[in-house]
Amino acid sequence: METETETENRRARKAWVVGVNMGYGHQRTAHALRSLAPGEKVINANDYRGIPARDRKIWQESRRFYEAISKFKRIPMVGRAVFAAYDRLFQRIVDFYPMKDLSRAPFLTNRTYGLIKKGWGRHFVAQLEKDPRPLVTTFFIPAFMAEEFNYSGEIYLVVCDADISRQWAPKDPISSRINYCAPTPRVVERLKLYGVPKKRIFLTGYPLPEENTGDKDGILKEDLAQRLANLDPNNVYLSKYCQLVNNSLCAPALKTRHPFTIMFSAGGAGAQGEIGLALARQLKDRIVAGKLKLILSAGINERVKHFYERGVLAAGLDAEETPGLEILFETTIVEYFNRFNKTLRATDILWTKPSELSFYAALGIPIVIAPPIGSQEDFNKSWLLKSGFGLEQEDLRCIGQWLDDWRENGYLAEAAMEGFIEGERMGVANIRNLIFGEISN
Numbered sequence: 001m002e003t004e005t006e007t008e009n010r011r012a013r014k015a016w017v018v019g020v021n022m023g024y025g026h027q028r029t030a031h032a033l034r035s036l037a038p039g040e041k042v043i044n045a046n047d048y049r050g051i052p053a054r055d056r057k058i059w060q061e062s063r064r065f066y067e068a069i070s071k072f073k074r075i076p077m078v079g080r081a082v083f084a085a086y087d088r089l090f091q092r093i094v095d096f097y098p099m100k101d102l103s104r105a106p107f108l109t110n111r112t113y114g115l116i117k118k119g120w121g122r123h124f125v126a127q128l129e130k131d132p133r134p135l136v137t138t139f140f141i142p143a144f145m146a147e148e149f150n151y152s153g154e155i156y157l158v159v160c161d162a163d164i165s166r167q168w169a170p171k172d173p174i175s176s177r178i179n180y181c182a183p184t185p186r187v188v189e190r191l192k193l194y195g196v197p198k199k200r201i202f203l204t205g206y207p208l209p210e211e212n213t214g215d216k217d218g219i220l221k222e223d224l225a226q227r228l229a230n231l232d233p234n235n236v237y238l239s240k241y242c243q244l245v246n247n248s249l250c251a252p253a254l255k256t257r258h259p260f261t262i263m264f265s266a267g268g269a270g271a272q273g274e275i276g277l278a279l280a281r282q283l284k285d286r287i288v289a290g291k292l293k294l295i296l297s298a299g300i301n302e303r304v305k306h307f308y309e310r311g312v313l314a315a316g317l318d319a320e321e322t323p324g325l326e327i328l329f330e331t332t333i334v335e336y337f338n339r340f341n342k343t344l345r346a347t348d349i350l351w352t353k354p355s356e357l358s359f360y361a362a363l364g365i366p367i368v369i370a371p372p373i374g375s376q377e378d379f380n381k382s383w384l385l386k387s388g389f390g391l392e393q394e395d396l397r398c399i400g401q402w403l404d405d406w407r408e409n410g411y412l413a414e415a416a417m418e419g420f421i422e423g424e425r426m427g428v429a430n431i432r433n434l435i436f437g438e439i440s441n
Helices: 004-012 025-032 053-072 078-091 107-117 122-129 140-148 185-193 215-231 236-240 242-249 273-282 284-289 302-314 333-344 356-363 375-387 396-408 411-422 427-436
Strands: 016-019 135-137 155-158 178-182 201-203 260-265 292-299 325-329 349-352 367-369 390-392
Touching: 016 025, 025 333, 025 356, 107 140, 122 140, 135 140, 140 155, 140 178, 155 427, 178 185, 178 427, 185 201, 215 236, 215 242, 215 356, 215 411, 236 242, 236 411, 242 411, 260 273, 260 333, 273 284, 273 292, 273 302, 273 396, 284 292, 292 302, 292 333, 302 325, 325 333, 349 356, 356 367, 356 375, 356 411, 367 375, 375 390, 375 411, 390 411, 396 411
Parallel strands: 016 135, 135 155, 155 178, 178 201, 260 292, 260 349, 292 325, 349 367, 367 390
Antiparallel strands: none
16 A cells, blocks of 8 residues: 555655647647646646636637737738848847857746736636646746746746747846756757846756657657658668668568658748648649548638648548548647657657747658748757757659659758767656756756
């Protein structure tokens, strides 16, 4: 029978995992950390049971404003100019060089703290305080709220991009007690420029889904071995680096059990869904012939799902009747993330704008980079290219030509192995050890 001390120790090894349902990035990151939470339940700071109407309204107005700006961007010339102005004023990440003191809080940070001082988030923190545990959040505002309302537990903020704007740092970074989980060395150095003390910054890596790695990367290595067979059909890369592949995977590349598969993942609001339809049109003959499978990820957005359904029908395809075409859609975010992660195991290329999914390159999946949206995605794109984890999409009118070229020359296999070897996959374990064990910076 479990002793009282053992019960307390088991209970103590759980944390409040907090996200916000504003796009998929913060929620996807929190979902990967769900094993840290009681009952594996992630809390959304902007949409929890009992949230005061005033607090909900502030969150909703912020979300609607960003979504409106994002949609407005699609309007030729004027839309791009408006989004560029918004991005420069509110999201811009300044050039890293020359390095300089960037600790002064910008307008948006001061505005956020002004709302918090008027009570925004007080109720949320009070609910957590009823059972104070370590707080692990994937968005900076809940961390600011917890600190301002004197939450008694430790506060950890998990960064979701390869570089970040000043908004991620608190108004007074020197005296703040927020601990940062950084996915890249650049984020570590950036936080220092923002005034965050070194003792509060920990290089943990980004938290990837543990169901896609397995114990000692067993699942990942099996999936990658099959993926390489699809990515390098002429054995250009494998013949040159067979010893590296064999040593890394503890096995040679296996004969694949699935057709060459591409997953295109649109943003939460359906951003760039037209790229997915371009893929369906240009690769239609291969899809019908069973030579290629295309997965269009619509998330939980019914509007995006219907957009894809209508678009593929117009292209002469039927998602329900064509085995090589799948529209990935679920009604809840948890079901979507679970299915996405499962589907990813038999996916050879992840085609997406450079969002938090950039870090999924560490699963041995080459990223085809769609145009970035916003300053942080510009930096994610740069990180992917410099790391060798991804390739930038080319002319959509001739997808088949350059995609064949990439496969036949082993470029995609090289990106997959680069991500596997150089990428960080221990983010969840590192964050767990930071919170419940010991980790130094």
